[in-house]
Amino acid sequence: MKRIQLALHKITHWEYWPYQVVYLPIYFQYLYYVARTRSFFYFNASNPTIRNGGFLMESKKEIYDLIPQQYYPKTVLINAQEPLDSVTDKCHQAAIVFPMIAKPDVGLRGTAVKKIDTLEALEAYHKRANFNYLIQNLIPYKKEIGLFYVRYPNQEKGTITGIVEKEFLIVTGNGQHTIEELLLQNPRYAFQIPVLKQELQEKMNQVLALGEQLNLVPYGNHCRGSKFIDASHYITPQLIETFNQICSEIDGFYFGRMDIMFESYAQLEKGENFEIVEINGALSEPTHIYDPKHSLFYGWKELTRHFHYMYEISKINNEHYNNPYLTFKEGIKEFKKHHEYYDVILKF
Incomplete structure (x- = not known):
């Protein structure tokens, strides 16, 4: 697939557009809420136990610590400066075994999330990581969704506002073409070839047998080639009650x-x-909007709806539950930390 074809595919499919363009109407909505709350950083009150409400610089490990252990995989926090022996000891004590998942403690849209199959791969990841990261047991289930949950602080029960299914980057062999050639047949997958070449190297030239399937990215991330499918029709009263x-x-x-x-x-x-897998707070997107069947106008409608929920929840927490908004000075400080961290993690 030629570059011009891929470029045209990006232009004609809004799910690939820069977020600065997709979020254009949200900027005006945000400024309106800034005026109403008299705070540029009102969103930090949306989830008061999570740093900045989960908008930026939140620690995944600190969020896991809020969740009852039975609901998430065994997880350990690794300091980038600690020796490899300490890393393996932590994994052994927590009963985390290969294959495992490694990911930054402060995430950035799927950057540096890796499946680790061997001790050598773990050592290589640890040497490259210039940030604290988590190691987790690989979750055994095959299906993955993003479930958006909203509850007002002054109400006992909330609701599920959307579900997105994640179709992993899986190639199916035909006994003739290499993995790279199979990827080139799908624009969504072709975008991932540069990253996959770094990860798989010579394996990209492997020819899969007829019908043989290979999951190249075992986690549902849009930036890593997963297709997002709106599955909100699976929302039922029983599912809402359970969550x-x-x-x-x-x-x-x-x-x-x-x-x-x-x-x-x-x-x-x-x-x-x-x-x-994880919980995303104030910066969460209702990712069911990225189903290719949805129009940009549908995406804007859902984004504004969820942004309004966040504003109302933040306002209630601030006014009735003593959860103050970040001051302007505090907010600018957090954004500076975010940009510094952004530069660090992109070097991985």
Whole structure:
């Protein structure tokens, strides 16, 4: 697939557009809420137990610590400066085994999230990482969704406002073409070739047998080639009730997207056979909007709807539950830290 074809595909599919363009109407909505709250950083009150409400610089490990252990995979925090022996000891003590997932403690849209299959790969990741990161057991379930949950602080129960299914980057062999050639047949996958070449190297030249499937990115991230499918039709009263119970056990969580891996929707409704990959707070997107079937206008409608939820929740927390907004000086300081960290993690 030629570069001009890929460029044309990006232009004609808004899901690939820069967020600065997609979010254009949201900027005006944000300024209106700034005027109403008299704070540029009102969103930090949306989830008061999460740093900045989950808008930026939040620690995934600190969020996991809010979640009952039975709902997420075994996880350890690794300091970038500690020796490899300490890393392996932590994994052994936590019963984390290969294959495992390594990811930055402060995330950045899927950057530096890796599946680690061997001790050599773990050592290579640790040497490259100039940031603190997490190691987790690989979740055994095959299905993954993003479930958006909203609850007003002055109400006992909330609701699920959207579900997105994540179709992983999986290639199917035909006995003739290499992995790279198979990737070139799908624009969504072709965008990932530069990164995959760095990760897989010579394996890109492997020819898969007829019907053989290979999952090249075992986590659902849009930036890493996953296709997002709107699955909001799976929202049922029973599913809402189940997640009201689960979220009531997560202190201070009112607004955000829970990325979940699970066995089946029937079991998920009962709160069985699932694990939370992570929770995203104030910066969460209702990612079901990125289903290719949806128009940009639908995306704008859903973004403004969820942005309004966040404003209302933040305002209630601020006015009735003594959760102050960040001051302007504090907010600017956090943004500076974010940009410094951004420069660090992109060097990975």
